[in-house]
C-alpha cells in the first residue's frame with residue numbers, strides 16, 4: 001500500500017542527529033572505551049549528577065585525549081557510519097529536501113567522517129567547533145551566546161533549529177536517538193527515533209516511525 005503523508009504543500013526539510021543516529025554509537029562511547037579510565041570519566045559522572053552541563057562535561061572529557069592525531073584518526077575511521085545515508089541524502093537532493101545535521105558533539109570528528117558528503121549533498125552542519133592537537137586534546141567550543149542556536153546546556157540547541165524551521169513554515173522530518181533529541185522531537189512533524197529517544201517518545205505519546213537504520217528513512221522519504 002502506498003503511504004500518504006500530508007505535508008500541506010509545505011517545504012520539506014530533513015534534520016538528523018549525528019552520534020548514534022548516523023553512526024552506531026556516540027563518538028563519546030568510542031573514545032571512552034579507548035582512552036578513558038574511571039578517573040578520566042569524572043566530568044561525565046558530574047554531568048550525570050547534575051553538577052556540570054552536558055557541554056562542559058564533554059569538553060573536559062575530549063580535552064583529555066592526548067594521543068598522536070594519526071591514532072585518533074584511525075579510531076574515527078573505524079566508527080561505523082550507516083551504509084544507506086548516501087541513498088537518503090541523494091533522494092533528498094532529488095526531491096529538493098534541504099538537509100541539516102545537528103549535533104551536540106563537534107565538527108572535528110563529523111567532518112573527518114562525512115566531510116565530503118556534507119559538500120556533495122549541500123548539507124548544513126549545525127554543531128560545536130572542535131580542534132585537535134596532541135598538546136591540548138580535542139578542544140571544543142560552543143557557538144557565541146548571541147548565536148540563535150546557542151544552548152547553555154549542550155552548546156547547540158537542536159530545539160532552536162527545528163523551531164526556527166517550523167517558524168519558517170517548513171515541514172520537518174527529524175531523526176535522533178538520545179536525550180538532547182527529545183525536545184526537537186516534540187515539535188517535529190515526523191520523528192524517526194531509536195534507543196533512548198524511542199523510549200521517551202513512547203512514554204510521552206509522541207508518534208514515531210520505524211527506524212532501525214537509514215533504509216527506513218529512505219523508504220519513507222521516497223513516498224512523500
Ligand SMILES: [Mg+2]
Pocket residue numbers: 017018019020021176177178
Ligand atoms: Mg545521538
